[in-house]
Amino acid sequence: MNRQPIVLQGVSKAFGRTQAVRNIDLAVDAGECVGLVGHNGAGKSTLIKLMLGLVRQDAGSIVVLGECPSAGVGARARREIGYLPENVSLYPSMTGAEALGFYAKLKSRPSAECQALLDRVGLAPFATRRVGTYSKGMRQRLGLAQALLGNPRILLLDEPTTGLDPEVRQTFYRILRDTRKDGTAILLSSHALAELEGEVDRIAVMHQGRKVAEGDVHHLRMRAGIEPRLRVRLHACRRMDGWTELPGGFFERDCADGDIRARINELPDTAQEIEIVRPSLDEVYAAFLRREEAGA
Numbered sequence: 001m002n003r004q005p006i007v008l009q010g011v012s013k014a015f016g017r018t019q020a021v022r023n024i025d026l027a028v029d030a031g032e033c034v035g036l037v038g039h040n041g042a043g044k045s046t047l048i049k050l051m052l053g054l055v056r057q058d059a060g061s062i063v064v065l066g067e068c069p070s071a072g073v074g075a076r077a078r079r080e081i082g083y084l085p086e087n088v089s090l091y092p093s094m095t096g097a098e099a100l101g102f103y104a105k106l107k108s109r110p111s112a113e114c115q116a117l118l119d120r121v122g123l124a125p126f127a128t129r130r131v132g133t134y135s136k137g138m139r140q141r142l143g144l145a146q147a148l149l150g151n152p153r154i155l156l157l158d159e160p161t162t163g164l165d166p167e168v169r170q171t172f173y174r175i176l177r178d179t180r181k182d183g184t185a186i187l188l189s190s191h192a193l194a195e196l197e198g199e200v201d202r203i204a205v206m207h208q209g210r211k212v213a214e215g216d217v218h219h220l221r222m223r224a225g226i227e228p229r230l231r232v233r234l235h236a237c238r239r240m241d242g243w244t245e246l247p248g249g250f251f252e253r254d255c256a257d258g259d260i261r262a263r264i265n266e267l268p269d270t271a272q273e274i275e276i277v278r279p280s281l282d283e284v285y286a287a288f289l290r291r292e293e294a295g296a
Contacts, residue, residue: 003029004028004029005153005154006026006027006154007027007061007062007064008027009060010024011024011025011057011062012058012060013050013058020046020209021043021050021057022043022209022210023059023210024211026204026211028154028185028187030184031180031183032180032185032186033186033188033199033200033201034201035188035199035200035202035203036188036190036203037189037191037193037196037203038191038205038207039191041208042208042209043206043208043209043210044158044206045189047206050069050070051081051187052081052156053078055070057070064081065080065153080150080153081152081155082147082148082150082152082154083147083156083157084140084144084147084157084160085143085158086158088142090139092131093131093132094130095127095129096129096134096138096142097115097128099131099146100117100145101114104149107149115127117149121141121142121144121171121175122141122171123138123141136163137164140160140164140168140172141168141171141172144172144175151184153185154185154186154187155176155184155186155188156187157186157188160188160190161190161195162192169195176188176199188200193285194280197281202216203215203281205285212288212291221284224279224284225287226279227255228277229255230253230255230274230275230277231246231250231273231274231276231277232250232251232267232272233248233250233271234251255276
């Protein structure tokens with residue numbers, strides 16, 4: 001098994017005068033989940049299409065499971081890739097079981113896999129209902145089931161949790177965690193940054209076709225230069241110099257990691273509910289965008 005099923009080096013792609021992807025280096029290890037984040041038009045979907053061989057890069061190299069995806073031999077690799085687009089196109093007149101069976105035939109997979117996958121994504125009770133009656137979350141779960149056909153070595157997921165309620169999102173990520181244990185490499189494109197923490201190993205931040213940052217959450221927070229905040233609630237409300245007063249008797253201030261213990265020791269005896277608030281991924285992402293737009 002390739003230790004790095006996905007390797008991109010210096011990849012660029014333009015559509016006319018629009019530079020969709022610019023000089024991207026990116027690799028995903030077996031069993032690793034990498035989040036690809038950025039606003040609409042940042043180049044996330046183009047990167048996924050390049051990995052699938054749906055479009056060909058203008059420069060650089062792409063190796064997926066040891067093959068160039070846009071070459072004729074890339075079809076072999078695509079058999080071991082599961083892909084879930086942002087908007088799943090399913091035949092509304094088919095039942096869930098029929099739709100999954102259709103995709104199983106396209107992938108030359110035995111129909112026996114379908115029932116197990118429907119159970120896995122929680123759709124077994126609705127397998128005989130027509131897809132046209134499915135909710136957004138049910139259609140997305142059916143889309144995930146087709147992506148999982150054949151135990152793929154790579155999963156490419158484009159905004160997979162858009163429009164899903166919290167319970168379905170938790171189920172979705174639980175399935176991904178189980179899939180990673182089997183060594184599947186996962187690239188997950190998303191703009192829902194808050195839900196990625198704890199679910200991905202690394203995050204690559206995209207902006208206007210370029211990768212502007214990459215690393216685990218702790219590394220990105222350090223690079224963004226945003227200090228954590230110390231938040232405290234006082235039993236008896238009083239003024240605290242250098243602190244911002246919040247509703248409910250809370251006070252807050254920025255505090256470097258190395259100063260947190262000293263600041264806590266300085267708190268009055270009436271201090272309660274002391275909390276260290278780390279920068280959210282949304283705040284980190286916004287910091288990188290501000291830096292890019294300022295030309296830093």
